[in-house]
Amino acid sequence: MARRPEGGEGGGAGWPSWAVTAATVLLCLHIAAVVSGALGVPPSSELERRVADLFTWHHGLLDQGYAYRYYAEPPPTPVVLAALHRADGSPDVEIRIPERAVPGPPMRRQRQLALANALFASERARAGHRHEGEEEGEGSAGESWLARSYASYLCRTHPGTSGVTLYLQQHLIPDPRQVLEKTRATGLRFDLFDESLLTTPRWIGDFPCDGL
Amino acid sequence: MRRLVSEAAGYFADLVSAIRRGWTNFFFRPADPTPLGLIRIAVGLLGFWSLFILGLDLHAYLGPRGWADAERTYQGLQPFAWSFWFFVPESMLRLVWLVCLGVFGLLAAGLFSRTASILAWIVIVSTVRRVPMALFGFDQILSTLALYLSVSGASGQAVSLDRFFRRWRQSRAAAALPARPGLVGRLVSPTEPGRPAPSVAANLGLRLIQLHLAFIYGMAGLAKLQGPSWWTGTAIWGTMTAGEFVAINFTSLADWPIVLNVLTHASLALEIAFPVLIWFGLTRPLMILGAIGLHLGIAVVCPGLTEFGLAMIAANVAFMSGPWLRSLVAGREDDQPALRVLFDGACPRCRASMALVTAADPDRVIEPIDLTAVDVKTIDPRLTREACMESMHVVSPSGRIAVGFDAVTAIGRRLPLFWVPAFLGGLPGIASLGRLGYNRIAATRPRDVPCTDDVCGIHPPAQATGGRARDLTRQR
Numbered sequence: 001m002a003r004r005p006e007g008g009e010g011g012g013a014g015w016p017s018w019a020v021t022a023a024t025v026l027l028c029l030h031i032a033a034v035v036s037g038a039l040g041v042p043p044s045s046e047l048e049r050r051v052a053d054l055f056t057w058h059h060g061l062l063d064q065g066y067a068y069r070y071y072a073e074p075p076p077t078p079v080v081l082a083a084l085h086r087a088d089g090s091p092d093v094e095i096r097i098p099e100r101a102v103p104g105p106p107m108r109r110q111r112q113l114a115l116a117n118a119l120f121a122s123e124r125a126r127a128g129h130r131h132e133g134e135e136e137g138e139g140s141a142g143e144s145w146l147a148r149s150y151a152s153y154l155c156r157t158h159p160g161t162s163g164v165t166l167y168l169q170q171h172l173i174p175d176p177r178q179v180l181e182k183t184r185a186t187g188l189r190f191d192l193f194d195e196s197l198l199t200t201p202r203w204i205g206d207f208p209c210d211g212l
Numbered sequence: 213m214r215r216l217v218s219e220a221a222g223y224f225a226d227l228v229s230a231i232r233r234g235w236t237n238f239f240f241r242p243a244d245p246t247p248l249g250l251i252r253i254a255v256g257l258l259g260f261w262s263l264f265i266l267g268l269d270l271h272a273y274l275g276p277r278g279w280a281d282a283e284r285t286y287q288g289l290q291p292f293a294w295s296f297w298f299f300v301p302e303s304m305l306r307l308v309w310l311v312c313l314g315v316f317g318l319l320a321a322g323l324f325s326r327t328a329s330i331l332a333w334i335v336i337v338s339t340v341r342r343v344p345m346a347l348f349g350f351d352q353i354l355s356t357l358a359l360y361l362s363v364s365g366a367s368g369q370a371v372s373l374d375r376f377f378r379r380w381r382q383s384r385a386a387a388a389l390p391a392r393p394g395l396v397g398r399l400v401s402p403t404e405p406g407r408p409a410p411s412v413a414a415n416l417g418l419r420l421i422q423l424h425l426a427f428i429y430g431m432a433g434l435a436k437l438q439g440p441s442w443w444t445g446t447a448i449w450g451t452m453t454a455g456e457f458v459a460i461n462f463t464s465l466a467d468w469p470i471v472l473n474v475l476t477h478a479s480l481a482l483e484i485a486f487p488v489l490i491w492f493g494l495t496r497p498l499m500i501l502g503a504i505g506l507h508l509g510i511a512v513v514c515p516g517l518t519e520f521g522l523a524m525i526a527a528n529v530a531f532m533s534g535p536w537l538r539s540l541v542a543g544r545e546d547d548q549p550a551l552r553v554l555f556d557g558a559c560p561r562c563r564a565s566m567a568l569v570t571a572a573d574p575d576r577v578i579e580p581i582d583l584t585a586v587d588v589k590t591i592d593p594r595l596t597r598e599a600c601m602e603s604m605h606v607v608s609p610s611g612r613i614a615v616g617f618d619a620v621t622a623i624g625r626r627l628p629l630f631w632v633p634a635f636l637g638g639l640p641g642i643a644s645l646g647r648l649g650y651n652r653i654a655a656t657r658p659r660d661v662p663c664t665d666d667v668c669g670i671h672p673p674a675q676a677t678g679g680r681a682r683d684l685t686r687q688r
Binding site for chain 2: 014015020023024027030031034035038043056057059060061062063064066067068069070071072073074077079098104105106107108109110111112113114115118119145146149150152153156157171173174176177179180183189190192193197
C-alpha cells in the first residue's frame, strides 16, 4: 500500500551537479528555517530564539515558522460577547462570537472561534503589557486594536448603534466527576452549555461608534 | 596518537561521504509524480472550499474595513510578509475573490498546473496574512502543501488535465496518420505512456512534504508531553467535551475513563512514533492508517476541523507509492488490460473516439484493437466481424462482452476522467436514449475510402483523414 517514492522506476533523468548543489543549499536553508521557527516560540531557549530570528525573512516571505504545538493542553474556549447600544434607547442587541449556530458549513463557525481566540490573545497581551506598567493609548501596546476594529465593524454593519461594549468569557471544559454527579442526580444528559461552564463575562472596553 | 587522529579523520570522511550519498539518494532520485498530483487535487479543492467559506463573510474577513482593520493588520505584519488583499479596493473584492476561486479550480483540475500552483500559493499566503485573526491549523498545512507544490513545479505531471490534453494531442496525431504497412491496424494511442514518468522534481516535492509532515507530528507530540492531561490520559476528554467545538455530546464517556485513557495515549503515541516509524516500509502503512483514523476521529468530534483533517490526510498521501495509488483505479499490472476494445480502424470518428479514450487511460487499462486488421475470433470466439462492424465491442478478461453504448459506459467506468459521464450514462432512461443515439451514429459513420492510386497515397496526414475522404471522392 504505502511506500516511499521509488527511484528509477522509469529511468527519469537526473539533475546536473550545479542544480543539485543549488537545490541542496536552498533545502538546507529551508529546513533550518522551518525547524528553528518551530523551536523558537515560547517556551524556548535563548539560543533557539536567536537562531529563529535569523530566519525572520524566510518566515515572512514564505509563510513558514509555525510552532505546530497543537492542543498541548486542551484549553477553555474563549467567547466574545458584544452589547450593541441602540441610539434610540431600545434594548441592547447581543452578539456572540462564535454564534451558537452559524448557518452554513462548520468551517464557518471554526473561523469565528479563531476570531474569539485572537481577541482573547490580544486582550491577554494587553493585560501583560499593563502588568509591565506600559501606558494605555491609541497605537500603544496597551490597547487591543483588534477589539477596537471589531467594535468599529459592528458599528458600521448595525446602523442605529451608538456604541459597543465588548466582553470576554471562557467556556470551560466540564470535570468528569461533575458530569457524573449531575447526570446521576438529574438522570439527564449533561448540557455542554450549562451555565456553570461559562465564566462571568469580563469587560474589554466601551467603544462609542462616533469615536471609531 | 597518530593512529587515533587518522582513524577519527577516516571516520568523519566516511560519515560525510555517507551523508552526501544518502542526501542525494533521498532528494535527487526520480519518483512517480502520482501522489503529488493527488495532493494537488486535494489542495485545489480545499483551497477553493476554504476561500468559498470566507466569501460567505467576504467583507468581514477580507474587506479593508472588516473585522480586522486592513491598515492595522498591515502594520502588524512580520518583516517581509506580504498580501495582495491589502491592495484590493472594496468595490473589487468580489471580483478578485472569484478570480482566486478560479485559480483553485485550475489547480484542482490540473490545468496550467505550474502557473496555477504558484498563483494558488500566492492566494493562500495572501489570505493568511490578511486574516491572521481567523486562522487555525488548516491554514498552516494548506500553505505548506501549496508551497511545495509550487516550488517543485511537478504537480501537473500526473492526474492533470495538462497531461491529458498533451496525450490527447499525441493520440489524435497518431489517429490521423495514414495506415502504415507492417503495423497491425491503425494507431490511436499517445506516444507518452499512461504511467507518468518519474521525475526528480516530483521527488523533491514529495520529500519536502514527507519531511514537513513528520516534523509537524513530532512537534505536536512533543508539545503534548508538556500538558499534564496527556500524562493522566484525560486530554481527549477535554477535546470531546469542549462545548464550542463539538457537534455530538460525548459526556457519557465520563463513565468510561479507560476508553478516554486509551484514546489519549494512542493519539500521543502515534504523533511521537510517526516521525520515526513512517520511514520503515513495514510500519509505514500502520502509521498512515493511524493518522487517517486520528484525523477522521477529530472530524467526527469537531466538525469544524474536518478540513484540517483532510489536509493532513492529503499530506500523508506523499508517503504512498505511486504505482499502488494508480493500481487502485487501473488495477494490478497482471490484470491489465482490463478491457480490450474493438474499433473500426477505417472510421475516422471511431479513431478519434479511441484517441480520446487512450489519452485518458491512467495506465494500460484499455487495449484498442483495430478490427479491420485482426481476426476478431482470436479475441473472443463469440465475436463476429459483422457484429463488430455494426457497433463497438468491449471484451473484459472475465469474458464479458459489452456492445455499443454499453461498451462506451463500460470504458468510461474504467477511466477516472469519465467516471461522471459513465455514471450518468448508466442511469435508466439516459441509457436507453444513449443506445438509440449511439446506434444511429454508428450506422451513419463515415469510413475512409481505400487508397487505390498514387495521388491518394501522397496526401499529407492531416488531409488524409478526418472523415473528409468520402466528400473528396464525391467532388471528383
